[in-house]
Amino acid sequence: MSSDFESYEQDFAVLTAEITGRIGKVPKLVGDEKKQMVANVEKQLEEARELLEQMELEVREIPPQSRGMYSSRMRSYKQEMGKLEADFKRSRIAYSDEVRNELLGDDGNSSENQRAHLLDNTERLERSSRRLEAGYQIAVETEQIGQEMLENLSHDREKIQRARERLRETDANLGKSSRILTGMLRRIIQNRILIVVLAVIIIFTTVMAIFFSVRGR
Numbered sequence: 001m002s003s004d005f006e007s008y009e010q011d012f013a014v015l016t017a018e019i020t021g022r023i024g025k026v027p028k029l030v031g032d033e034k035k036q037m038v039a040n041v042e043k044q045l046e047e048a049r050e051l052l053e054q055m056e057l058e059v060r061e062i063p064p065q066s067r068g069m070y071s072s073r074m075r076s077y078k079q080e081m082g083k084l085e086a087d088f089k090r091s092r093i094a095y096s097d098e099v100r101n102e103l104l105g106d107d108g109n110s111s112e113n114q115r116a117h118l119l120d121n122t123e124r125l126e127r128s129s130r131r132l133e134a135g136y137q138i139a140v141e142t143e144q145i146g147q148e149m150l151e152n153l154s155h156d157r158e159k160i161q162r163a164r165e166r167l168r169e170t171d172a173n174l175g176k177s178s179r180i181l182t183g184m185l186r187r188i189i190q191n192r193i194l195i196v197v198l199a200v201i202i203i204f205t206t207v208m209a210i211f212f213s214v215r216g217r
Contacts, residue, residue, distance in 0.1 A: 005062075008055045008058065011051055012051045016084060019041060019088075022037055023084070023088050026038060026088075027091050045084065048081060052074075052077060052078065052081060056074060059071060060147075064148050067144070
């Protein structure tokens with residue numbers, strides 16, 4: 001399981017390195033070249049998100065006692081992913097002088113105001129993205145805690161079931177022992193009654209023998 005995770009890690013490292021290099025080139029390009037580079041980066045970012053999802057699934061399959069280390073690495077990869085997305089957003093609005101003049105005209109103050117407004121909007125989007133990411137992380141951690149609790153409850157249920165089985169076996173053994181003791185007690189009583197009867201017969205026979213012996217004299 002961990003070997004699959006490490007394989008995804010290597011792919012993610014290679015992919016993010018390529019994305020970082022291409023993001024740095026975006027502000028320097030214009031026209032179709034820039035559009036093509038932006039499209040390539042967007043595609044690679046989507047691939048990186050899919051890798052993160054695969055890594056997340058692998059982490060969920062790891063036993064709870066070994067999951068902490070991988071969860072920590074996942075958090076760092078998600079932070080790296082968020083930084084790449086933020087850098088990509090900034091690179092897309094970092095226009096060259098030619099493109100800025102074409103879109104906003106020659107008015108320098110207007111251009112700077114527009115750029116400041118765009119940067120402000122980008123920062124707000126980044127803050128919202130970070131809050132969403134934090135919420136998602138909390139949801140994932142809550143799900144992990146829930147899974148661990150379910151596993152613990154399942155183990156406890158198995159222990160209780162085994163204890164019940166042992167109690168049933170003990171009850172059955174006690175029932176057998178009780179029947180055996182009852183039978184033994186019954187036989188003891190019967191033997192004692194038989195002994196008493198035999199003693200009475202012997203005494204009676206002895207008395208009668210003495211009686212007839214004395215009478216005959």
